[in-house]
Amino acid sequence: xxxxxxxxxxxxxxxxxxxxxxxxxxxxxxxxxxxxxxxxxxxxxxxxxxxxxxxxxxxxxxxxxxxxxxxxxxxxxxxxxxxxxxxxxxxxxxxxxxxxxxxxxxxxxxxxxxxxxxxxxxxxxxxxxxxxxxxxxxxxxxxxxxxxxxxxxxxxxxxxxxxxxxxxxxxxxxxxxxxxxxxxxxxxxxxxxxxxxxxxxxxxxxxxxxxxxxxxxxxxxxxxxxxxxxxxxxxxxxxxxxxxxxxxxxxxxxxxxxxxxxxxxxxxxxxxxxxxxxxxxxxxxxxxxxxxxxxxxxxxxxxxxxxxxxxxxxxxxxxxxxxxxxxxxxxxxxxxxxxxxxxxxxxxxxxxxxxxxxxxxxxxxxxxxxxxxxxxxxxxxxxxxxxxxxxxxxxxxxxxxxxxxxxxxxxxxxxxxxxxxxxxxxxxxxxxxxxxxxxxxxxxxxxxxxxxxxxxxxxxxxxxxxxxxxxxxxxxxxxxxxxxxxxxxxxxxxxxxxxxxxxxxx
Amino acid sequence: xxxxxxxxxxxxxxxxxxxxxxxxxxxxxxxxxxxxxxxxxxxxxxxxxxxxxxxxxxxxxxxxxxxxxxxxxxxxxxxxxxxxxxxxxxxxxxxxxxxxxxxxxxxxxxxxxxxxxxxxxxxxxxxxxxxxxxxxxxxxxxxxx
Numbered sequence: 276x277x278x279x280x281x282x283x284x285x286x287x288x289x290x291x292x293x294x295x296x297x298x299x300x301x302x303x304x305x306x307x308x309x310x311x312x313x314x315x316x317x318x319x320x321x322x323x324x325x326x327x328x329x330x331x332x333x334x335x336x337x338x339x340x341x342x343x344x345x346x347x348x349x350x351x352x353x354x355x356x357x358x359x360x361x362x363x364x365x366x367x368x369x370x371x372x373x374x375x376x377x378x379x380x381x382x383x384x385x386x387x388x389x390x391x392x393x394x395x396x397x398x399x400x401x402x403x404x405x406x407x408x409x410x411x412x413x414x415x416x417x418x419x420x421x422x423x424x425x426x427x428x429x430x431x432x433x434x435x436x437x438x439x440x441x442x443x444x445x446x447x448x449x450x451x452x453x454x455x456x457x458x459x460x461x462x463x464x465x466x467x468x469x470x471x472x473x474x475x476x477x478x479x480x481x482x483x484x485x486x487x488x489x490x491x492x493x494x495x496x497x498x499x500x501x502x503x504x505x506x507x508x509x510x511x512x513x514x515x516x517x518x519x520x521x522x523x524x525x526x527x528x529x530x531x532x533x534x535x536x537x538x539x540x541x542x543x544x545x546x547x548x549x550x551x552x553x554x555x556x557x558x559x560x561x562x563x564x565x566x567x568x569x570x571x572x573x574x575x576x577x578x579x580x581x582x583x584x585x586x587x588x589x590x591x592x593x594x595x596x597x598x599x600x601x602x603x604x605x606x607x608x609x610x611x612x613x614x615x616x617x618x619x620x621x622x623x624x625x626x627x628x629x630x631x632x633x634x635x636x637x638x639x640x641x642x643x644x645x646x647x648x649x650x651x652x653x654x655x656x657x658x659x660x661x662x663x664x665x666x667x668x669x670x671x672x673x674x675x676x677x678x679x680x681x682x683x684x685x686x687x688x689x690x691x692x693x694x695x696x697x698x699x700x701x702x703x704x705x706x707x708x709x710x711x712x713x714x715x716x717x718x719x720x721x722x723x724x725x726x727x728x729x730x731x732x733x734x735x736x737x738x739x740x741x742x743x744x745x746x747x748x749x750x751x752x753x754x755x756x757x758x759x760x761x762x763x764x765x766x767x768x769x770x771x772x773x774x775x776x777x778x779x780x781x
Numbered sequence: 782x783x784x785x786x787x788x789x790x791x792x793x794x795x796x797x798x799x800x801x802x803x804x805x806x807x808x809x810x811x812x813x814x815x816x817x818x819x820x821x822x823x824x825x826x827x828x829x830x831x832x833x834x835x836x837x838x839x840x841x842x843x844x845x846x847x848x849x850x851x852x853x854x855x856x857x858x859x860x861x862x863x864x865x866x867x868x869x870x871x872x873x874x875x876x877x878x879x880x881x882x883x884x885x886x887x888x889x890x891x892x893x894x895x896x897x898x899x900x901x902x903x904x905x906x907x908x909x910x911x912x913x914x915x916x917x918x919x920x921x922x923x924x925x926x
């Protein structure tokens with residue numbers, strides 16, 4: 276108890292609070308700018324921490340990380356351009372709500388769900404970190420394969436009305452992720468002898484091209500269309516009665532995010548897609564998902580922000596960074612004298628608990644700072660459209676080339692933007708392209724490792740472990756459910772059929 | 782000036798089928814262990830693309846009248862700037878690209894156009910490259926420009 280009280284004392288020191296406010300606010304702004312995500316944010320702020328003490332420096336970086344994950348949702352909702360890949364699933368319902376004139380409600384739900392997911396994952400982190408870490412190590416390649424297959428099901432959900440086109444876009448995203456050196460054999464794939472292509476395509480250039488650049492092209496093509504105007508950003512928090520009505524969705528999304536975050540190598544984007552896929556099956560308002568339903572925003576935002584807390588579980592408890600962002604955070608911890616691993620909770624308990632408290636304060640700060648941050652975006656988007664569009668083009672290029680320092684990524688962003696524009700005009704949903712690119716590498720590597728474990732016997736996957744069997748049964752049930760509900764809709768007549776692709780495409 | 786284009790959706794489906802088929806050839810010629818999953822994925826790609834093309838053909842999607850649009854100009858400028866960045870750095874291709882984007886979105890008075898170009902392209906480049914030290918492609922090996 277003394278340790279916890281001392282940790283709280285460390286976390287509420289005024290210098291730490293200032294670092295939290297600065298980091299969180301900067302993170303929200305950076306996350307909201309297309310192409311600049313958590314990695315760029317942490318890269319910018321890491322050098323500033325060298326002169327700070329451990330808790331203060333980690334508070335600044337945690338603020339940037341959590342803020343940037345939330346910030347990505349703002350532009351996803353306002354201009355159909357997710358600031359970060361983690362917020363790609365937020366566009367499914369966020370942008371349709373904006374088109375319906377419900378931008379304040381959409382931003383309110385995104386903010387509250389982010390706060391809820393973040394805080395719940397912190398609580399889980401405090402009480403269940405060791406247990407979750409132990410459970411997470413039971414997830415081998417075959418279990419991860421089953422989990423990713425489950426997430427892939429959301430391609431069907433976001434492509435209603437054009438499932439074939441959604442499937443084709445999903446395959447395209449999958450193929451994009453295969454370009455470059457094969458991670459297992461090292462053989463070049465689809466490089467056509469080009470050395471530049473051997474490093475493959477990064478996710479950020481593809482996302483900024485798919486959503487942001489194609490949006491600029493779309494707005495130039497539709498420049499006389501009033502619907503193409505950028506809405507005035509405002510925020511209205513949901514009424515407590517509304518929160519209670521959707522409490523199950525909030526808790527479900529947060530739990531999914533907390534669990535996925537604890538698995539090394541998954542990340543917030545995967546978690547958001549899995550949570551959205553589950554909401555498509557379990558939400559009582561699932562028939563409205565994709566057409567401007569807050570449950571879609573809740574599923575995506577509560578889940579991706581829950582990852583921010585739980586991603587520290589494998590990092591702190593096992594010393595395994597789950598993704599690039601947590602690897603950077605781990606590097607920063609080592610620089611500041613925190614050595615992640617199984618001995619951490621014994622050797623540096625006070626520091627670890629102080630970090631947990633910092634995480635909770637960051638989420639509260641995010642809630643408080645959301646209004647002024649959105650106010651800044653409102654000011655930016657009040658500028659004539661030309662300035663905003665030119666700024667988006669520049670941020671796309673900066674985001675694309677700064678991730679790996681590879682100028683080829685700018686070309687990838689430009690070409691993806693042109694392809695995405697053509698696909699939008701052809702009625703193809705874009706979301707599956709990003710889903711394929713995010714989940715494809717995990718699906719492939721887990722499948723191939725699983726085949727090595729099972730000595731080439733794919734049927735062995737289904738009986739490999741209790742977790743794998745449960746997940747495959749769930750997939751089977753979801754597929755039957757999808758088929759049954761689509762048949763039921765067809766029997767009910769064309770009036771009940773949703774035209775999701777339209778809302779996603781525009 | 783307007784011209785009629787034959788079924789753009791069908792053409793798009795056929796183009797995607799062509800790309801899928803081309804990549805399939807590369808996949809089937811590559812090493813079997815590394816290309817196992819790509820072969821499966823590209824087979825699905827081609828099958829789905831054929832189904833989409835047939836659907837578009839049967840549906841008889843309406844032809845689209847094409848009018849003059851500045852969009853291809855912006856697309857070409859974006860691509861040219863992206864290609865040029867490797868050779869002449871970030872700043873030089875960004876300036877004309879931003880100016881053109883502003884012009885196409887109807888910011889046409891000379892002073893706001895010049896100021897906005899300098900501020901958006903030059904200002905962001907300076908902020909990221911020199912202040913925040915996020916290194917962008919450079920013209921000179923010293924990295925100054």
